[in-house]
Amino acid sequence: MADIVLDKVGKRFPDGTVAVRDVDLEIADGEFVILVGPSGCGKSTTLNMIAGLEDISSGELRIGGQRVNDKAPRDRDIAMVFQSYALYPNMTVRENMAFPLRLAKLDKETINSKVEEAAKVLELTPLLDRRPANLSGGQRQRVAMGRAIVRQPKAFLMDEPLSNLDAKLRVQMRTVVSRLQKQLGTTTVYVTHDQTEAMTLGDRVVIMRGGAVQQVGPPQELYDHPRNLFVAGFIGSPSMNFLHAAVQDGKLRTAVGDVPIGDRIRRGLEAGDAPRELILGIRPEHFEDAELVDDDTRRRGLEFEAPVDIVESMGSDKYVYFTVEGERASAAELEELAADAGADFSGGGAGLVTRLSAESAVREGESRRVWFNLEKIHLFDPSTGRNLTLHEGRSSGALAD
Amino acid sequence: MAETTTRAKLRWGLLDVIVVVFALVPVLWIASLSFKTPGTLTDGRFWPREWTLDNYRTIFETDQFVRALANSIGIALIATAIAVVLGAMAAYAISRLDFPGKKLLVGVSLLIAMFPQVSLVSPLFEIERQLGLFDTWPGLILPYITFALPLAIYTLSAFFKQIPWDLEKAAKMDGATQGQAFRRVIAPLAAPGLFTTAILVFIFCWNDFLFAITLTSTERARTVPVALSFFTGESQFEDPTGAICAAAVVITVPIILFVLFFQRRIVSGLTSGAVKG
Numbered sequence: 001m002a003d004i005v006l007d008k009v010g011k012r013f014p015d016g017t018v019a020v021r022d023v024d025l026e027i028a029d030g031e032f033v034i035l036v037g038p039s040g041c042g043k044s045t046t047l048n049m050i051a052g053l054e055d056i057s058s059g060e061l062r063i064g065g066q067r068v069n070d071k072a073p074r075d076r077d078i079a080m081v082f083q084s085y086a087l088y089p090n091m092t093v094r095e096n097m098a099f100p101l102r103l104a105k106l107d108k109e110t111i112n113s114k115v116e117e118a119a120k121v122l123e124l125t126p127l128l129d130r131r132p133a134n135l136s137g138g139q140r141q142r143v144a145m146g147r148a149i150v151r152q153p154k155a156f157l158m159d160e161p162l163s164n165l166d167a168k169l170r171v172q173m174r175t176v177v178s179r180l181q182k183q184l185g186t187t188t189v190y191v192t193h194d195q196t197e198a199m200t201l202g203d204r205v206v207i208m209r210g211g212a213v214q215q216v217g218p219p220q221e222l223y224d225h226p227r228n229l230f231v232a233g234f235i236g237s238p239s240m241n242f243l244h245a246a247v248q249d250g251k252l253r254t255a256v257g258d259v260p261i262g263d264r265i266r267r268g269l270e271a272g273d274a275p276r277e278l279i280l281g282i283r284p285e286h287f288e289d290a291e292l293v294d295d296d297t298r299r300r301g302l303e304f305e306a307p308v309d310i311v312e313s314m315g316s317d318k319y320v321y322f323t324v325e326g327e328r329a330s331a332a333e334l335e336e337l338a339a340d341a342g343a344d345f346s347g348g349g350a351g352l353v354t355r356l357s358a359e360s361a362v363r364e365g366e367s368r369r370v371w372f373n374l375e376k377i378h379l380f381d382p383s384t385g386r387n388l389t390l391h392e393g394r395s396s397g398a399l400a401d
Numbered sequence: 402m403a404e405t406t407t408r409a410k411l412r413w414g415l416l417d418v419i420v421v422v423f424a425l426v427p428v429l430w431i432a433s434l435s436f437k438t439p440g441t442l443t444d445g446r447f448w449p450r451e452w453t454l455d456n457y458r459t460i461f462e463t464d465q466f467v468r469a470l471a472n473s474i475g476i477a478l479i480a481t482a483i484a485v486v487l488g489a490m491a492a493y494a495i496s497r498l499d500f501p502g503k504k505l506l507v508g509v510s511l512l513i514a515m516f517p518q519v520s521l522v523s524p525l526f527e528i529e530r531q532l533g534l535f536d537t538w539p540g541l542i543l544p545y546i547t548f549a550l551p552l553a554i555y556t557l558s559a560f561f562k563q564i565p566w567d568l569e570k571a572a573k574m575d576g577a578t579q580g581q582a583f584r585r586v587i588a589p590l591a592a593p594g595l596f597t598t599a600i601l602v603f604i605f606c607w608n609d610f611l612f613a614i615t616l617t618s619t620e621r622a623r624t625v626p627v628a629l630s631f632f633t634g635e636s637q638f639e640d641p642t643g644a645i646c647a648a649a650v651v652i653t654v655p656i657i658l659f660v661l662f663f664q665r666r667i668v669s670g671l672t673s674g675a676v677k678g
């Protein structure tokens with residue numbers, strides 16, 4: 001058990017690539033922290049530096065209060081689960097799990113009882129004498145976990161441990177990981193690509209981009225109060241809608257109508273260098289079919305009408321895609337997000353993704369009046385990506401004065 | 402469909418038989434000769450009319466052959482062991498690390514492998530005489546290692562490259578030192594490669610004639626292939642053919658044993674199940 005502190009940790013590879021820059025992160029004892037970000041943002045490199053598999057180029061890494069920059073992995077007392085499982089194919093499951101204990105020179109009986117215990121927790125007992133080649137993906141994954149937990153290390157590091165499993169197994173293993181971590185209370189750093197894993201597993205999520213930390217916080221906070229355009233677009237599925245917004249005559253001219261500027265927004269805009277061109281961000285669930293909104297709610301938002309493109313009924317609610325006119329929002333972050341998400345990403349385009357109630361009678365092809373909640377909108381500076389609606393009082397929306 | 406496969410099988414079978422016969426007939430012929438008496442040696446029959454073990458008795462009675470056999474076994478084993486160990490370390494470094502001069506190292510070892518050995522024989526002879534290595538075991542072991550190393554490095558680095566790097570990282574995380582990770586995780590997985598290399602190197606050392614004849618002069622270090630060429634028989638008047646054949650049969654035995662012994666350890670597909678790719 002120990003806390004892990006990254007103090008301005010950076011990584012520069014011999015070929016000049018800066019994979020990680022000045023990462024500051026304090027992971028409390030027993031905390032479950034998720035590292036998430038697009039491919040190539042330096043998640044694995046960060047994890048490998050904590051593990052000791054990569055040298056730290058700059059900054060300091062402390063585990064349990066002790067500087068470990070120059071310690072070999074074996075002296076850091078940390079266990080790691082690899083994406084590829086990395087089981088020793090020449091050993092049985094039992095030998096695989098016993099390997100770290102044998103290296104630690106424990107006596108046979110202790111080793112045996114520890115292995116049996118870990119096997120029981122992970123339901124591996126009947127498989128103990130098999131070799132990895134004769135196991136299914138999920139079983140291999142559990143053996144890899146088993147090998148990590150037998151040693152009762154100070155911390156667990158996991159690099160996309162579930163990404164090789166099929167969707168159903170992944171959900172199952174997610175709960176296994178979650179339960180295991182709670183049960184053992186061991187500090188865990190978990191790298192993932194997966195939105196759901198990031199949102200559901202950890203106590204805190206660290207969002208990285210291009211080797212730098214964008215925001216650290218509990219999942220809900222990142223979702224509700226993204227510090228910048230990148231975080232806003234990265235967290236959430238379907239992701240936030242981004243629209244071009246121009247400040248004109250005390251209003252924001254956007255493709256979904258003129259948005260009034262509340263006092264708090266105005267203050268943000270007046271503060272120094274705020275630009276005249278902005279990006280408006282609205283999450284899909286903050287839209288609603290105008291017919292289904294009561295008067296009280298209606299006052300807190302704005303309505304507009306737009307042609308319906310596609311309706312996807314999910315049972316519990318409906319994903320409705322609208323086409324709106326007007327300029328596309330453009331920013332470096334949005335392009336990066338689009339590239340990372342491939343064709344799925346709809347945030348940067350002129351399309352609008354909304355999540356409406358299942359009761360909505362919306363049909364494809366018609367034009368529909370839609371309401372959206374002004375209290376929940378975000379405004380971003382296109383050049384810096386900064387969220388301008390995020391002030392001291394954090395939860396402030398455009399109208400909440 | 403079934404017809405074509407049986408026909409194909411027959412064709413392949415026939416081809417295999419032809420190849421095997423082609424390769425084995427001379428060997429069997431020599432074996433047959435080694436069992437013949439001097440009188441029937443030239444009767445041209447494949448199957449000996451009169452069986453005798455005299456030839457074998459003769460070669461084992463001559464000190465010459467026994468000494469040569471001991472030299473051969475000793476020199477080949479030592480050279481193989483050293484070449485495989487050094488080769489394994491070099492190959493491991495080449496397959497895992499990026500260090501300055503790596504390309505040069507690989508290039509130079511290729512160069513050594515391609516260098517015509519005949520042109521090195523005279524200089525080596527001079528050098529070894531100056532150094533006092535001439536006609537000693539090290540005098541043969543050293544050049545054997547030199548020429549076996551490129552071979553060892555090439556075969557082994559191919560094997561090491563197949564082993565997932567994650568396994569080594571996992572071993573380090575599990576508390577292994579670099580050495581332990583290599584010995585307990587990487588080496589067992591590279592075992593097929595190590596054995597294959599050992600066989601190839603051993604055969605190379607065992608069969609060498611060129612170095613053995615130029616760098617030795619007495620029974621001190623003379624190996625079997627050379628000793629065979631010096632075979633004269635018991636007396637001047639005796640035809641040594643039978644004895645030479647017997648010796649030739651005897652020296653193939655260690656090779657066969659060596660291959661059989663290691664072949665069982667060459668279990669391919671040992672790395673399957675390590676990682677999900």
Ligand SMILES: Nc1ncnc2c1ncn2[C@@H]1O[C@H](COP(=O)(O)OP(=O)(O)OP(=O)(O)O)[C@@H](O)[C@H]1O
Pocket residue numbers: 013014015017018019037038039040041042043044045046193
């Ligand atoms: N050995 C290396 N030499 C040079 N650059 C490297 C090396 N290893 C990684 N990089 C670079 O460092 C950056 C971060 O890599 P890293 O593996 O940490 O990404 P990641 O966030 O784990 O991505 P993914 O989600 O695809 O696994 C990448 O741009 C990568 O190209």
Ligand SMILES: [Mg+2]
Pocket residue numbers: 043044045159
């Ligand atoms: Mg990675």
